[in-house]
Amino acid sequence: MTDESPSRESGANLLTEQPALYEARFPDPERIAGRWVDAVLRRHRSGPRVLDAGCGTGRDAAHLHRAGWRVTAFDLAPSMLAYARAHHPGPRHLRADLREFTLEQPVDAVLCLDSALLHCHRNEELAGFLDSCRRALSPGGLLIAEMRNGAFFLGRTELLDAPSTFTLDWAGVRHTATTTLRLDRSAQLLRRLRVWRSDDGSPPVAQHSAWRLLFPQELRALLATAGFRVLELHDGPGPRTEPRWRQDGPPPTGSADGDRLHLVARLDA
Ligand SMILES: C[S@@+](CC[C@H](N)C(=O)[O-])C[C@H]1O[C@@H](n2cnc3c(N)ncnc32)[C@H](O)[C@@H]1O
Numbered sequence: 001m002t003d004e005s006p007s008r009e010s011g012a013n014l015l016t017e018q019p020a021l022y023e024a025r026f027p028d029p030e031r032i033a034g035r036w037v038d039a040v041l042r043r044h045r046s047g048p049r050v051l052d053a054g055c056g057t058g059r060d061a062a063h064l065h066r067a068g069w070r071v072t073a074f075d076l077a078p079s080m081l082a083y084a085r086a087h088h089p090g091p092r093h094l095r096a097d098l099r100e101f102t103l104e105q106p107v108d109a110v111l112c113l114d115s116a117l118l119h120c121h122r123n124e125e126l127a128g129f130l131d132s133c134r135r136a137l138s139p140g141g142l143l144i145a146e147m148r149n150g151a152f153f154l155g156r157t158e159l160l161d162a163p164s165t166f167t168l169d170w171a172g173v174r175h176t177a178t179t180t181l182r183l184d185r186s187a188q189l190l191r192r193l194r195v196w197r198s199d200d201g202s203p204p205v206a207q208h209s210a211w212r213l214l215f216p217q218e219l220r221a222l223l224a225t226a227g228f229r230v231l232e233l234h235d236g237p238g239p240r241t242e243p244r245w246r247q248d249g250p251p252p253t254g255s256a257d258g259d260r261l262h263l264v265a266r267l268d269a
Pocket of ligand 1: 033053054055056057060074075076077080096097098099112113114115116119
């Protein structure tokens with residue numbers, strides 16, 4: 001085995017296995033994602049009960065809790081939930097699956113941020129998520145999602161099949177990740193191979209991840225079928241766009257050309 005061939009394969013994601021590393025890689029010290037959601041909830045006059053589905057480290061849920069919303073948050077990864085409970089307390093944290101979940105009490109809004117929704121790969125899984133949202137939401141409740149835009153990859157071959165590298169110094173160890181994206185066209189998935197190497201002598205680790213490529217018109221059709229009316233669907237500004245969303249910034253462009261999609265939909269009452 002050479003240094004070039006990863007000695008371990010992992011279906012899990014190092015960044016979700018080690019939530020502190022996830023926050024180091026994607027810092028949000030000003031809590032822009034949480035503030036963006038807070039502004040969307042207010043703009044659409046949401047009721048107080050909010051569910052963060054696929055909450056990750058829990059920092060957005062905790063921000064919303066501090067802002068006065070009654071927040072429940074869930075994730076499938078036990079490591080994320082443990083981290084959220086320890087580092088971002090306040091919300092109620094549950095272990096649940098996006099693809100099918102049931103709540104004991106209804107909520108007024110469901111959030112699904114940073115492409116968590118795109119972990120629903122198959123049409124049945126997307127339908128399972130939307131069915132679960134419909135069961136969980138009060139009449140007229142909101143679905144707010146923020147994710148990669150599948151349409152952004154159309155014609156952008158320079159983003160694909162070419163390795164890119166980033167390094168991250170964390171807990172005294174330098175981690176280097178080499179990432180290659182490719183399209184699985186028939187499954188409509190963006191597949192990522194990421195190989196991690198660390199300077200602490202541990203062997204390289206290869207990780208395989210995939211996201212559903214959802215297109216704006218496809219999303220509209222799925223939502224209409226599930227009984228949701230689209231109120232907003234645009235490419236930003238949002239919490240992960242360049243330039244980033246600001247409270248006093250310009251309104252959304254209205255187009256859906258960029259690399260992120262921002263969705264607000266209302267469950268038909
Ligand atoms: C990119 S992270 C986003 C986390 C968080 N929403 C944020 O914006 O920081 C995606 C999250 O989705 C979670 N996830 C993936 N598949 C899931 C599933 N089927 N059910 C629940 N959570 C899932 C992962 O564990 C991870 O925490």
